[in-house]
Each structure stands twice: as structure tokens, then as C-alpha cells.
Amino acid sequence: MTGHEEASSRNATLEVKQEHNATSPGHVARLLYSIVATLLLASHTALATPCQFESQGEGRVAAIVDARSVRLDDGREIRLTGIEPTATTKQALTSLLAGRDVTLRGTDDTPDRYGRQGALVFIGESDTPVQSMLLAQGDALVSAEISDKDCAAALMASEAAARRQKNGSWADPSAIKNAESPDDILAGMGHFVVVEGKILSVRQAGAMTYLNFGRNWTRGFAATISKRTLPAFESAGITLKSLENKRVRVRGWVEGNTGPRIDVRLVGQIELLGANEPTGIRP
Structure with a gap:
């Protein structure tokens, strides 16, 4: 056998071994474990973001009704759940939402007795609710009406940060x-x-x-x-x-x-x- 033929034989043997390893039970198990771990990590990351409830629709903010309510261009009136307003809430809400496209999320879209749909409001593709933004600025108080523990904790954390930094109303x-x-x-x-x-x-x-x-x-x-x-x-x-x-x-x-x-x-x-x-x- 010539040197060239010997080299070709070794390469062929190596390729067979690699193909065998790729299809061996151990390799397949490791591959499946890697895929499952990746999926679990992605799932955990998604779940780790609080307040990501089911979508209740989208719209554009046409008017700021009061310190906690906005009207969309389709006529729906939305009440921001999870917060109580302060003296500066309406002005802050106007700065954040006037004319903006928003996504609504929540666990129940049944209108209240005033016809308002309660929801957490997100600007565009943001994963942070406007409620958290208002709380972090010290322009609102947590109302404690959100029952989901992770979301409630996130809102409390935003308020606590504003309180420590004496932002907004906490400077009083x-x-x-x-x-x-x-x-x-x-x-x-x-x-x-x-x-x-x-x-x-x-x-x-x-x-x-x-x-x-x-x-x-x-x-x-x-x-x-x-x-x-x-x-x-x-x-x-x-x-x-x-x-x-x-x-x-x-x-x-x-x-x-x-x-x-x-x-x-x-x-x-x-x-x-x-x-x-x-x-x-x-x-």
C-alpha cells in the first residue's frame, strides 16, 4: 500500500469513527440534554420577566382621561391597575403615554362599573409596564391590588427604589x-x-x-x-x-x-x- 493509500485509509477510518460517535447513545443523550437545557433556560428567562400576562389588545393613546385612566383611539377607556395616583401622576402619565402605541396585559378584561378596562400598560415592545415607570419616578403609589406575587413584588421594588432615592412624591x-x-x-x-x-x-x-x-x-x-x-x-x-x-x-x-x-x-x-x-x- 502506498503512502497516499495509507493516508486515505486512515481518513476513512476516522470518518467512520466520527460518524459512529455522532450516532452513539452517549452522544445523542448529550445532544438531547443540551437542547432541553437551552429550552429550559429560555423558558426561565421568559417567566422571569414579571407582569407578562395575557395580551388584552393594542391601541394608540388618544387622550389622558385622569390620573389613572387613558382613552384609546378605538374608544376604549383603560384604567391602569396596580397603582394609586399622586399629585404628579397625570402630568407624568401624559409625558409617557400621549399619542403612544401601547399593549395591554392582564388577567381579566371585564370593564368595571364605569366602563373602564383594567390593565397593565406597555409602551410598544417594552417589557416594563408603565405602572413600574411611574412608581420608579415617585409619581404613583402601589395599590396592592395585583394578586400575582412576582408582578406585585416587581411593582413594590419600583416604589421602594423611588422611596430610597426620594424621587417624586417621596421627597415630601x-x-x-x-x-x-x-x-x-x-x-x-x-x-x-x-x-x-x-x-x-x-x-x-x-x-x-x-x-x-x-x-x-x-x-x-x-x-x-x-x-x-x-x-x-x-x-x-x-x-x-x-x-x-x-x-x-x-x-x-x-x-x-x-x-x-x-x-x-x-x-x-x-x-x-x-x-x-x-x-x-x-x-
């Missing part, structure tokens, strides 16, 4: 009310406010549970939780009695006559503050 020293100053809270009657303080006692009276922040139960600030709301806290693994002597942040609408009250209807209205977590700005 009275942005967070002190639970030890009930008169300041009562001054916000009929408004959505954020209150921080320590729960001194948890008492039940009839169908209502009171989280008392003051020793004077009549005049001190309290968060009230009705019996029908208890299952939601139980599902979240929260025992109300365990909140005694805990520092919390409560958000909601202020009501009451002698002492200020916030009616807690959603678990997300109460945030447990860590021992080392700094409190917000106090008046």
Missing part, C-alpha cells in the same frame, strides 16, 4: 405618615396614604380584627381586617396575632371619626419591615 417629608401621629393621618381623610409604625396589639371585636398602633384604642391609629379577609392572610401564611410588636408599613384609604383607620382588604396592604430596614421620611 409627609409622604409617609407616622403611626404615632394619628392627627397627621386623620388629616388625610379620604386619601390613599402610607403609614409606618409598630403594632402594639391585635384585638378582635365581633367580625373585625384591629391592629392597634396606639395604646388609646379610640383615638390611636388602627388597621382593621374583616373576618371575610382572614382566609387571604391564612393562605399567605400570616397569623394576625403574630404581627404584635412588629414594625409594618400599611397602605390604604384613611377613614374614621375620632381615630384614623385603614380598612385592609388585601394582604399586600401590609408590609412587614425588617429589623434593619430604615423607616421612611417622618414629618
Whole structure:
């Protein structure tokens, strides 16, 4: 056999071995593992982006109706879910959305009693909802109405970042009310406010549970939780009695006559503050 023939024979043998290796069970298994790993990674990446609910349609913003509602060019009125407005929300909303093409996402597109469709609003192809943008600028407050844990956490994180940086409304020293100053809270009657303080006692009276922040139960600030709301806290693994002597942040609408009250209807209205977590700005 000549040198050329020997070289050709070796190459042919190598090609046969490579072909055998490519079709061997071990190689196929490794290839399948690689494909599955790639698909799982892509799936995880997609799921890692919060608030990506089912699309509820698209449209162009024709008008800013109020601080939390816009009208699309097809006539639909959209209420931005997940936030409560501040004094600067409407102006910020106008800057962000006027004349823009948007995508709507949510879990339920049933109009409310005012005919508004609730949704998370995304500008163009963005994967960040406008609600998060407003919260990060300090131009809105989290309403706690989003039940999806990942999306709710993302909205809270946007608000927390604005709070730390004193953006927008958080630059105001009275942005967070002190639970030890009930008169300041009562001054916000009929408004959505954020209150921080320590729960001194948890008492039940009839169908209502009171989280008392003051020793004077009549005049001190309290968060009230009705019996029908208890299952939601139980599902979240929260025992109300365990909140005694805990520092919390409560958000909601202020009501009451002698002492200020916030009616807690959603678990997300109460945030447990860590021992080392700094409190917000106090008046």
C-alpha cells in the first residue's frame, strides 16, 4: 500500500469513527440534554420577566382621561391597575403615554362599573409596564391590588427604589405618615396614604380584627381586617396575632371619626419591615 493509500485509509477510518460517535447513545443523550437545557433556560428567562400576562389588545393613546385612566383611539377607556395616583401622576402619565402605541396585559378584561378596562400598560415592545415607570419616578403609589406575587413584588421594588432615592412624591417629608401621629393621618381623610409604625396589639371585636398602633384604642391609629379577609392572610401564611410588636408599613384609604383607620382588604396592604430596614421620611 502506498503512502497516499495509507493516508486515505486512515481518513476513512476516522470518518467512520466520527460518524459512529455522532450516532452513539452517549452522544445523542448529550445532544438531547443540551437542547432541553437551552429550552429550559429560555423558558426561565421568559417567566422571569414579571407582569407578562395575557395580551388584552393594542391601541394608540388618544387622550389622558385622569390620573389613572387613558382613552384609546378605538374608544376604549383603560384604567391602569396596580397603582394609586399622586399629585404628579397625570402630568407624568401624559409625558409617557400621549399619542403612544401601547399593549395591554392582564388577567381579566371585564370593564368595571364605569366602563373602564383594567390593565397593565406597555409602551410598544417594552417589557416594563408603565405602572413600574411611574412608581420608579415617585409619581404613583402601589395599590396592592395585583394578586400575582412576582408582578406585585416587581411593582413594590419600583416604589421602594423611588422611596430610597426620594424621587417624586417621596421627597415630601409627609409622604409617609407616622403611626404615632394619628392627627397627621386623620388629616388625610379620604386619601390613599402610607403609614409606618409598630403594632402594639391585635384585638378582635365581633367580625373585625384591629391592629392597634396606639395604646388609646379610640383615638390611636388602627388597621382593621374583616373576618371575610382572614382566609387571604391564612393562605399567605400570616397569623394576625403574630404581627404584635412588629414594625409594618400599611397602605390604604384613611377613614374614621375620632381615630384614623385603614380598612385592609388585601394582604399586600401590609408590609412587614425588617429589623434593619430604615423607616421612611417622618414629618
